[in-house]
Structures are given as structure tokens and as C-alpha cells.
Amino acid sequence: MHHTNTGIAGKKVYIPYMSDAAYALSAAFRRCGVDSAVMDEPDESTLDFGLKFTNGNECMPCFVTTGDIIKVIEKPDFDAKKSAFFMPTSPGPCKFGQYNRLHEMVLDNLGYNEVEFLVPSAQKSYTDFIGDKATLFRRVAWQGCVAVDTLEKALYRVRPYEITKGDTVSVYKECINLVVDATENGKDIYDTMDICAKKFEKIPRKDESRPLIGIVGEIFLRLNKFTNNFTTEKVEALGGEVSVVPTYKWITFTTYEYTVNAFRSRKVKDMLLSFLVNYYQRKDETSMFKPFKKLLRNHKETSIKEILSYSKKYLDLSLGGEAILTVGESVDFAKKGYSGVISIHPFHCMPGSIVQIVSKRFREDLNNFPWINLWFDGQESTNLMLRLEAFMHQARQWKGVKNDFSEAA
Structure with a gap:
């Protein structure tokens, strides 16, 4: 092997x-x-x-x-x-x-x-x-990933408010199939996203207000429903609306680091490649977000450079990896007026342990901004719902309250 x-x-x-x-x-x-x-x-x-x-x-x-x-x-x-x-x-x-x-x-x-x-x-x-097809693969894989992540954002934006249970998931699955087909067969991914945005817009929704909850943490657990005991669905059932840091955010982070290292080492080939990758990543992200702009409250993903600038107050950026991203994304959610953050990590996770330590100071800086650290090891947690209920109670009280970050935004 x-x-x-x-x-x-x-x-x-x-x-x-x-x-x-x-x-x-x-x-x-x-x-x-x-x-x-x-x-x-x-x-x-x-x-x-x-x-x-x-x-x-x-x-x-x-x-x-x-x-x-x-x-x-x-x-x-x-x-x-x-x-x-x-x-x-x-x-x-x-x-x-x-x-x-x-x-x-x-x-x-x-x-x-x-x-x-x-x-x-x-x-x-x-x-x-992928050898001689590396450029093609990277571009279409990136486009497909951004497209699916955008659809997932729309799912979490609409599902809590749907009038007929199941409508949003049905549209979401249909759109996933459209994106997969476009990615595999070379169809226009931008046109596909236009079609999908219209489908989500047509879903009948209730006119109600819910606290916005940001979900950060280790990439696998925050995204994988089974491994985090369906935390997203639980938050929705308790009256919240979630936004999960997407898969592609890690890719933009690795591109950022690749660019920094290329310029630091003055490798011309890597510098040129990083410039092209950055250009097309921004272009694709902007183009695929555009038809969903209104639905998603214009909450476009904040740039990695800005996310890292938020982290510097709490961690040395040389640490790298998910700890600095988790802290920076949490600050970003606070700046955008969210009502709380759920930080999800596996047991034995070193970056997660770092985040847990830093979260105390982060909360204090924001007058006890609602925050909860959740740890998972594959065992069913008997107190997960109780902890989430207490957290959501805090989030509802915080909803609409201005904090230092959002006032400075």
C-alpha cells in the first residue's frame, strides 16, 4: 500500500x-x-x-x-x-x-x-x-463545493420558517442533484445556482423572528450531522436559526497560507499560481452567492484575512489551523449581530481545547455573549438537550442586544 x-x-x-x-x-x-x-x-x-x-x-x-x-x-x-x-x-x-x-x-x-x-x-x-488535469479538477471541485455550501446556507435559512414541513429539504435535495449534474457534465454552474435560488425563494414561509446562532469548530464534526448528534436540527427545534461555517472556508484558508508562503519564499511560479487561484476563488464565490444575496441577508462570508485579524487579539496566528479560524469566525458572528455561538469539537482535540480556554476571555469581552462548547466522542450525551435549552434561553435574551463588536462594525 x-x-x-x-x-x-x-x-x-x-x-x-x-x-x-x-x-x-x-x-x-x-x-x-x-x-x-x-x-x-x-x-x-x-x-x-x-x-x-x-x-x-x-x-x-x-x-x-x-x-x-x-x-x-x-x-x-x-x-x-x-x-x-x-x-x-x-x-x-x-x-x-x-x-x-x-x-x-x-x-x-x-x-x-x-x-x-x-x-x-x-x-x-x-x-x-490529479496530474495533468489538476487545474480543471481544482476549479470544478471548488465550484461544486461553494455551490453545495451555498445551498446548505439556504437550507438553514429557510427550513426553520417553512409552513409545510419537508418543503425545504425537498428543494435542497433537488438542487444538490442539479449541482452534481452540472459539476460532472460541465454545465453552467452559475445558471444552475440561479435556478436553485428561485426554487428556495418560492418556498412558503412563516413571518417570525428567531435568534441567529453561529456554529463553529472542528470542520468534520460541525458539518457532519451524525457525529454532532444533529445539533443543527436540535437548535432549530428549540426556536433558533443556524449558520454553519462552510466547508470551503478551510480551502480559502489554505489558499491564503499558500499565498503568504509563496511571497515569503519569493517563488515566482507559486506566487503566480496563488494569484490565479485567489482570483478565481473570489470570482466563483461572488457569482454563486449573488442570486442568494437577498435570501441570505447579504451575509457573504468574511475574508480569511479579516477573520485572522479578529483572532489576533486572542491567539498568536503562528499557531495556524482550526483554533485561530474558530475564534475569528466567532468574532465575525458577533459582529454580524448573532445571538450566540456553538463551538463543536471532538474529545482529545487540541485545537478545541485551545478554543475552550480562549472562549472565556472572548465571552467576557462581550458582556457574557452566549457561547457553548460541545464535545463529542460517539456516545449519546444525556444532557445535550438540557445544555442546548439553557443556551437557547440565553440566546433569546441576547437577541437584538447590541454588543461591542457589532457597534464597531
Whole structure:
């Protein structure tokens, strides 16, 4: 077994399900002539398999992805010689960078040493794979990811207010299929998003007011419903409306770091590439947000540069990774007038522990701004609803109250 970032011709690439953006990523592979499929969404059997092949001290995304990989290889039609698993890596304090090594050892011990892993690196802003189709893949994968994340924003914006239960999810699923089709078959993604925006606008909604809740934290858990015990749905049931930091925000962060490093090292080729990547990322994000602008209250994602400027008060930016992003995004939610923040992390998460420490000072700076740290390890939490109920009570009291950040915005 070995890692490869180019030798996947004739192989089927399996994508772990973190969020629905995985379907766009898989479609981008197929657009580039590489067979691909998204693994099943995690469930209880995922935990059973994952914990069987780990020691329980790993963070939850690690044993969840391990379990999902085991579920794939146990399917009767699995062909080790013609299969590869997509598992990106990243430097820094997070254990994420070591997942692929553990997965490799697990499959090697099970006798699947012919399986390959596709391991693009955040250090190169994930530009280092797919060979001669790298440019095409990166562009369509980015577009698909931004499109799906925008649809998810619309889902969370409309669903709490729908008159007929299920209308919003129905439209959302229809639009996901449209985006996947456009990504895979080269159709105009901007036109597709125009169509989707109109579909969301037509959903009948109640005229009521709810406290806005920002959800931040470790990328896998904040986005994956099963692993965070359906926190988003619980908040909606308790009378809130949520906004989750999207998948593509991490990609823009890696692009930002890639750009900074390119200029710092004065590598002309990398400087030029970073300029082009930044240009097209901003263009795509702006164009796909445009038809949803009114529906989403013009709450376009704040730039990474500005997010990091918010973090500097609380953390040294050399720390890197999700801790500085989580803190910066939390400040951003406060500036936009949100009524509270939920920070989601797996147990044994070092960036999460850093955020928990910093959150005390953050709250104090904002006169006890509603904030809750939620930790997950795959076990059903008996007091999760009680904690969320108390948090939402605070958020309702805070709703409409001006704070220092929003006044300065």
C-alpha cells in the first residue's frame, strides 16, 4: 500500500462523507475521467467498525473515517487493486494529518496492501494531485463545493420558517442533484445556482423572528450531522436559526497560507499560481452567492484575512489551523449581530481545547455573549438537550442586544 497523488488511472476513488460537499467533489473526479463514489453516511455501524480498529484515544473523525473505510472494503464488489481512498492531510497541532497513516496500517494489517491513498496536502493548498488535469479538477471541485455550501446556507435559512414541513429539504435535495449534474457534465454552474435560488425563494414561509446562532469548530464534526448528534436540527427545534461555517472556508484558508508562503519564499511560479487561484476563488464565490444575496441577508462570508485579524487579539496566528479560524469566525458572528455561538469539537482535540480556554476571555469581552462548547466522542450525551435549552434561553435574551463588536462594525 502507498500514497499517490497522480497514479489513479483505472481506479475508483472513494470519498469520505463529511458533508454533502463530498458529492460535488466526487462529481469533479468523474468530470476529470476518474471513477468516484461517496462513502455511505456514517451511522452506528460506522462507530462499531471504527472503534474495533482503533484504541478509542483518537478523535472522533479519525475512528469514523476508519469505520467507513472498513465498511467499503467489506462490500462484495470491492476490488483492492482498482480502489483508492481520498484522505487529505494537513500540518499543525491537529491529528488530521495522521489519519491516512493510521488507515494505511489498518488496511495493511487486514491484507489490503494494494489499496492506494490519495493524499493532497493543505501546505500546497491541495494543488498537488490529479496530474495533468489538476487545474480543471481544482476549479470544478471548488465550484461544486461553494455551490453545495451555498445551498446548505439556504437550507438553514429557510427550513426553520417553512409552513409545510419537508418543503425545504425537498428543494435542497433537488438542487444538490442539479449541482452534481452540472459539476460532472460541465454545465453552467452559475445558471444552475440561479435556478436553485428561485426554487428556495418560492418556498412558503412563516413571518417570525428567531435568534441567529453561529456554529463553529472542528470542520468534520460541525458539518457532519451524525457525529454532532444533529445539533443543527436540535437548535432549530428549540426556536433558533443556524449558520454553519462552510466547508470551503478551510480551502480559502489554505489558499491564503499558500499565498503568504509563496511571497515569503519569493517563488515566482507559486506566487503566480496563488494569484490565479485567489482570483478565481473570489470570482466563483461572488457569482454563486449573488442570486442568494437577498435570501441570505447579504451575509457573504468574511475574508480569511479579516477573520485572522479578529483572532489576533486572542491567539498568536503562528499557531495556524482550526483554533485561530474558530475564534475569528466567532468574532465575525458577533459582529454580524448573532445571538450566540456553538463551538463543536471532538474529545482529545487540541485545537478545541485551545478554543475552550480562549472562549472565556472572548465571552467576557462581550458582556457574557452566549457561547457553548460541545464535545463529542460517539456516545449519546444525556444532557445535550438540557445544555442546548439553557443556551437557547440565553440566546433569546441576547437577541437584538447590541454588543461591542457589532457597534464597531
